[in-house]
Amino acid sequence: MSLQARRAAAVFLLLVGALHSFRAGRKARGIRFHSEVRIGFAVLVLALTGSCVSAVESGPPISNPADLAARVRSETGASVPATLRFEWRYADRRGDVGGEGIGRYNPPDSLRIDLFTSGDVAMAIAVADGELRSLGEIEDIQIPGLEFVYAMAGLFRPSKGRAEGYVAGSDSVLVYGDDAVRRTYFYVREGRLRRVEERVHGRTVQRVNLDWADSGPWPSRAEYRNLDEHSRVRWEVGEITHHTESHPARAYDLPRVP
16 A cells, blocks of 8 residues: 555544544533534645645656756757647637637747638737746737647746656656646657646646647647636647758737736
C-alpha cells in the first residue's frame, strides 16, 4: 500500500472512531450531534479527496527536470519560419463558430494565428517577445493564456519558474507553480507535448490535448478546453510550408491583451 493510501486509511479510521463517539453521546447533545456528524463527514471527504489528488499527481521523480525542460524547449517548434493552414472551430454555451485559419511562425517564439469565417478575418492572435496580443471581431471569446496558445502549436514555452517533474506511465510530467494552489502540468513524450493542464487545488480548470500524425515539428490536431467557462477550441492542420526568410515583424505587432 502506498504512503498516501496508508495515510488515507489512518484518517478514515480516526474519523470513524470520532463519529462513533458522537453517536454514543447524541442523547446528551441533542441537535448538536447532527452538526458534528456533518462536519465529520466533510472532513473525511476532504481528507480522502486530498489523498487521491496527491496519489494521482505523483510518480517516480525526474532526476533533473530543469535539464529536461531546457531540452524540450529547444526541440519543440521548427528551426525555420513556417506557414500553417488549418481548420478551426470554437464552441461555448451560446453555440459554435468555425472556419479556416493561417498560422505564421518565426523561430523560436513568434507565432501569429489568423482565424477566418466565410472569408473574413474574425480574429488574430499573436505571441511575441513573451506577450500575448489580439485583434478581432469575435466578441466574448475566452482567449487561452500565453502558455496554452503556444501549447496548441506544440510549443513548450512555460512561464518562468523552477520546474519539478515526475514520470507518469510513458510521459514525463514537468510541473510549474510557486505554490500548491495553481500549477501547470506539461506531459511530454519523446520530446513532444502530449497534454498541458492547469490545476487549481488539484482540479483541472483548463487543458490542451495534442495529436501528432508524423515525425514533423507540428501537431496534426489540437484541442483546448476551459472547464470553468465551458468553452472549447480545436484546430486541425492541413498544410505546412517552410520558408527561408522570416515573416515580417509587423505581422506580430497587434494590441496587447490587457
